[in-house]
Amino acid sequence: MSEPSDPVSPTTSHHSAPIPLQSTPLQSTPVSFPSRAPRVHHLPILKADLKKVAASRGNVHARKVAILIRWENDNTGAQDDVVTMGKVMETFDIQYTEHILKAKDAFPGWNLQAEIRKMILDLCDSKLHSLFVFYYAGHGTIVDGNLFFAQGGKRASWSDIRGDFFSEQDALRNVDVLVVLDCCYSGAATRTRAQPSRVIQVMASCGPNEGTNPRGQKVSFTMRLFRAVQHFKGQLSVSTAVLFQEIQRQKPRTAPNAVFETLSGTQPIRLVFKDHTSSSRIPRLSSHVNEKHVLVKLTLHCHSQVPGHSEVLESFKSAIKDLPPNMKVEISDAYETDQSIFLIIGMSWEAWCLWSMVTHLDFIGVTLGPSLMSRRLVEVPFPVSDENRHPSHGKGKVE
Structure with missing residues (x-):
């Protein structure tokens, strides 16, 4: 796990509304983070x-499906994280499928892409306003500036995988997407554009230049997400923005900042609880949390x-x-x-x-609180010596 050298933004905030300050025509520039x-x-x-x-008021959905992904023989605790994420999906009545990437496959991402394509086509055929949730837990790496899901010597390219659900095809106009990534460098998934007519959001465990907390050693991002969901049980629904706030509120001091990015759309995704009459099964965070x-x-x-x-x-x-x-x-x-x-x-x-x-x-x-500095500027006394005394105050003329 690497330590971030610079403050990392929880989003890239690279939307089209702002324009460059200079008067030159706006051109497509690579997104930095x-x-x-x-x-x-x-x-x-x-x-x-x-x-x-x-x-x-936020988008709610008639159909909700998810795919939860990890590698075979993973050593990060991803197997447990997938189980935890499955419970989150059940809480929101989201039908989910588990997919295991296998290092023995020549191209591990191909089978995953085929399964995703089948799920997306099914949503498109339904003509209903739908939500597709993509979740991955495990190792992540950056190659030539691009995010890959990795295990041993095998890799699966995020840019290839996302194609079927980030596509700008008209058939996808009713399919909103929520991506949740719990891997190192996962914030790099926000370096993309998306179709503006629907909502696509990415929630990542860390920025593109830092590692994340694996489950086996510390509290993983997936565990924080689960606890955030439990915090709101008993309500009718919760938005992804509110969930992210709770995830960040309970962030351990040594954990990296999570990343939240809306790649397109202005309607927050709203997740409806399957049973909004039940109470939280784990205690809410104590009020002393900063x-x-x-x-x-x-x-x-x-x-x-x-x-x-x-x-x-x-x-x-x-x-x-x-x-x-x-x-x-x-x-x-x-x-x-x-x-x-x-x-x-x-x-x-x-x-x-x-x-x-x-x-x-x-x-x-x-x-964690208000400014430590007083709003009023403090005047620092400056000693006056013969060298910097005004000539009118001196005993003689300056030579």
């Missing part, structure tokens, strides 16, 4: 996009004149007042540049998931 290209939002468009997300919040930078376009900056800032403040509680944010600071202002904003994990569906947010870090 977190994105390094400067992005700027025009406030009227941002307000409309946020309003659309706020008005969404509530974690996300600190981000948001850049807004405005005119170069200073009055324009003030007007945009006040308009933004007014816009966020109308947001529902789960999308509320707090402005920590604001600065002006030549053609924009950027805001330092604090928000909950759920708000992060919802905002990042339509907004480019530069990830700063995760906080």
